[in-house]
Amino acid sequence: MARTDHRALRRVLRREIAGTIGLLTDEHDFRAMRRYRTFAFDDHLTYLHQIEALLRTRASEGTHTTLALFDPEEYAEFCTHTGLDPDAPASRTRFTAELAATGATIPYDGRPLTDLVPDLVDEAVRQATWEYASTLLARLGPCPTCGEDIGRAAFTRASHLLARILDTAPPGDRHLVCSVSGSPETLVTVLHADQDAEGTTQLDEAETLEFTSVLALGLATRSPGGLVMRTSTPGTPDRVYGWRLRGDTLAPLTAGEVFDAYCTDIESGDLISPESDVDYCAPPDLGTQEKPPGHHH
Numbered sequence: 001m002a003r004t005d006h007r008a009l010r011r012v013l014r015r016e017i018a019g020t021i022g023l024l025t026d027e028h029d030f031r032a033m034r035r036y037r038t039f040a041f042d043d044h045l046t047y048l049h050q051i052e053a054l055l056r057t058r059a060s061e062g063t064h065t066t067l068a069l070f071d072p073e074e075y076a077e078f079c080t081h082t083g084l085d086p087d088a089p090a091s092r093t094r095f096t097a098e099l100a101a102t103g104a105t106i107p108y109d110g111r112p113l114t115d116l117v118p119d120l121v122d123e124a125v126r127q128a129t130w131e132y133a134s135t136l137l138a139r140l141g142p143c144p145t146c147g148e149d150i151g152r153a154a155f156t157r158a159s160h161l162l163a164r165i166l167d168t169a170p171p172g173d174r175h176l177v178c179s180v181s182g183s184p185e186t187l188v189t190v191l192h193a194d195q196d197a198e199g200t201t202q203l204d205e206a207e208t209l210e211f212t213s214v215l216a217l218g219l220a221t222r223s224p225g226g227l228v229m230r231t232s233t234p235g236t237p238d239r240v241y242g243w244r245l246r247g248d249t250l251a252p253l254t255a256g257e258v259f260d261a262y263c264t265d266i267e268s269g270d271l272i273s274p275e276s277d278v279d280y281c282a283p284p285d286l287g288t289q290e291k292p293p294g295h296h297h
Contacts, residue, residue, distance in 0.1 A: 022070030172233035
């Protein structure tokens with residue numbers, strides 16, 4: 001009787017344990033893991049089907065599971081750094097636990113993997129963009145003239161501008177895109193700022209942090225770039241407008257410039273048809289764009 005009670009208690013405890021699965025999302029990464037003898041799968045599609053079945057089973061048992069992006073190159077570096085044998089299931093478990101603590105993860109919510117994988121990849125890209133932008137901001141150091149931390153001041157400035165953009169935007173769901181040109185690549189970040197039934201703007205904290213960091217990097221380094229907003233309200237045409245980065249501030253684009261940007265093929269330069277029910281317009285006035293205290297050199 002006591003043994004039965006202990007088993008029942010262990011079953012209860014298993015439902016209290018959250019888990020993370022490191023997912024090999026594409027065929028290339030899957031092939032890279034096949035070089036390890038202890039990696040049991042030899043077909044990527046079968047592997048994904050088994051992962052999905054495991055996720056459904058855990059969900060049916062009331063167990064919470066998160067998905068992380070398993071990168072074979074990062075795994076090999078992790079094993080080298082920690083002295084672990086890469087051809088051991090325990091090492092893969094250790095790496096997955098590290099991903100759960102520091103990497104990009106999303107919760108399993110019952111959707112098929114075909115729907116979840118793009119969200120997981122987007123989350124990984126968002127985190128990588130934020131880490132890259134934050135690193136570059138930190139490297140800027142103090143201003144030689146006033147001693148103010150340039151990156152921190154730029155982040156404060158970007159936060160102020162983002163707040164003004166949202167405050168002056170028309171009601172509805174807002175979709176913002178900010179791009180900053182630089183070496184070795186252009187950074188692009190997206191922010192969704194939808195409104196609920198009470199008119200309160202809903203912002204995802206991770207999205208907001210990434211967006212603000214990229215905008216701050218553009219302002220701090222005075223790099224070429226731009227910011228575009230699209231607002232959607234039921235029963236009315238969508239409105240699209242934007243700004244270009246100019247120094248440490250934003251300069252409004254004319255309606256014609258916004259139209260040209262949206263109706264020109266990026267690769268060929270050819271004109272493309274404008275979307276129906278979309279107004280390409282000048283942005284609202286952000287006011288004087290007064291700068292918060294701090295570095296302005």
